[in-house]
Amino acid sequence: MNTEEIKKLSDHYLLNTYGTRKLALVRGEGMRVWDADDKEYLDFFSGIAVCNLGHCHPKVTEAICRQAQTLVHISNLYYIEPQVKLAALLSRHCFADKWFFCNSGTEANEAAIKLARRYWTVKGTPKPDIITAEQSFHGRTLGALSATGQPKYHYGFDPLLPGIHYVPYNDIAALEAAINEKTGMVLLEPIQGEGGVRVPDPGYLAAVRRLCSENNVLLAFDEVQVGLGRTGKLFAHEHEQVMPDIITLAKGLGNGVPIGALGCTDAVAEGFAPGAHACTFGGNPLSTAAALATMEILTAPGFIEAAAETGAYFLNMLAAIAADHDTILQVRGRGLILGVEFNQPVAPLIGALLDAGIICGPAGPNILRFLPPLIADKAAVDCVVAALESCLEELGW
Numbered sequence: 001m002n003t004e005e006i007k008k009l010s011d012h013y014l015l016n017t018y019g020t021r022k023l024a025l026v027r028g029e030g031m032r033v034w035d036a037d038d039k040e041y042l043d044f045f046s047g048i049a050v051c052n053l054g055h056c057h058p059k060v061t062e063a064i065c066r067q068a069q070t071l072v073h074i075s076n077l078y079y080i081e082p083q084v085k086l087a088a089l090l091s092r093h094c095f096a097d098k099w100f101f102c103n104s105g106t107e108a109n110e111a112a113i114k115l116a117r118r119y120w121t122v123k124g125t126p127k128p129d130i131i132t133a134e135q136s137f138h139g140r141t142l143g144a145l146s147a148t149g150q151p152k153y154h155y156g157f158d159p160l161l162p163g164i165h166y167v168p169y170n171d172i173a174a175l176e177a178a179i180n181e182k183t184g185m186v187l188l189e190p191i192q193g194e195g196g197v198r199v200p201d202p203g204y205l206a207a208v209r210r211l212c213s214e215n216n217v218l219l220a221f222d223e224v225q226v227g228l229g230r231t232g233k234l235f236a237h238e239h240e241q242v243m244p245d246i247i248t249l250a251k252g253l254g255n256g257v258p259i260g261a262l263g264c265t266d267a268v269a270e271g272f273a274p275g276a277h278a279c280t281f282g283g284n285p286l287s288t289a290a291a292l293a294t295m296e297i298l299t300a301p302g303f304i305e306a307a308a309e310t311g312a313y314f315l316n317m318l319a320a321i322a323a324d325h326d327t328i329l330q331v332r333g334r335g336l337i338l339g340v341e342f343n344q345p346v347a348p349l350i351g352a353l354l355d356a357g358i359i360c361g362p363a364g365p366n367i368l369r370f371l372p373p374l375i376a377d378k379a380a381v382d383c384v385v386a387a388l389e390s391c392l393e394e395l396g397w
């Protein structure tokens with residue numbers, strides 16, 4: 001099928017949740033993807049921070065194929081070998097002692113909300129309230145949507161989950177004022193992705209940790225977008241050496257095979273008992289085999305360090321462009337999540353870049369967001385930077 005044919009069927013048969021799109025992508029390899037009309041693109045969005053190892057990484061593909069020929073699904077009524085191997089590998093690399101697997105970021109955050117509420121109930125001191133940040137993004141299911149501090153995503157879905165309060169991000173005084181005896185959990189992205197690639201000030205996350213500990217409140221980090229090497233460390237909270245009690249992951253974990261995860265300390269894990277929470281597909285053999293292969297590559301010596309170096313190079317190049325363009329208000333980010341804030345909507349720029357064969361995306365109306373695969377090299381960055389410069393010129397920005 002060509003692009004027009006795919007678009008026509010899509011318009012006819014799919015709910016219009018994604019609107020009109022320009023491309024139908026049908027093939028990928030490494031940093032490159034091809035559309036249904038065989039035009040090639042350099043993918044600097046990675047399926048929204050998912051294909052961190054690039055498209056169709058041979059080792060992940062091999063693991064998927066091997067597992068597909070062995071056992072695709074069996075349910076959590078039975079032990080699952082790749083699932084336990086994945087949990088053990090994740091625990092070797094972070095604070096979390098115990099894991100729960102699901103299929104997406106929103107489900108991982110649902111699990112976090114349920115775990116926090118049940119944890120305090122089981123302890124005999126129910127504290128149902130949750131504090132999240134303005135401009136946060138935690139997912140689209142009703143609990144995670146309620147936790148998302150962006151009213152534009154809430155429209156038409158009232159009543160939302162009660163007991164959720166929002167505070168300005170990066171404002172420790174506001175958080176301190178909001179915590180009370182009903183607060184059971186603070187849920188934050190260590191860097192806000194969807195909300196505009198917002199990196200908090202140094203010391204903010206440590207101060208949040210201190211406040212949570214002093215007030216007996218659980219701290220959860222949503223690393224669905226910024227975890228797994230995206231920021232130049234395996235987990236974004238490592239930059240500040242601040243340990244949460246709960247972490248949520250998804251996106252890059254299976255390099256494209258849907259999987260989400262919640263990790264927590266042994267103490268917090270006491271909140272769930274058999275039957276308290278479950279997921280039919282969660283952590284099934286296929287998704288965990290893919291995630292295990294992905295994690296083995298991500299954690300190989302030097303892999304993430306190389307991505308961090310490419311990210312620093314990219315950030316410098318973007319800063320140099322910003323110095324020559326008054327339309328750019330700020331360049332920010334860490335590792336390979338980078339945002340360029342303009343003084344106007346970036347949709348025309350994203351369209352121009354697409355025409356030039358570069359895929360990237362927005363993070364809010366005025367912010368251009370780059371989420372290249374972690375295998376991106378300096379030559380690929382140079383190519384994107386050159387395209388960006390000529391698109392800015394073309395648009396007169």
Ligand SMILES: Cc1ncc(COP(=O)(O)O)c(C=O)c1O
Pocket residue numbers: 048103104105106107109137138139140189193194222223224225226250251
């Ligand atoms: C920080 C964060 N949390 C949660 C989600 C939701 O993940 P999913 O779309 O897999 O449900 C996203 C998605 O963009 C995200 O960026």
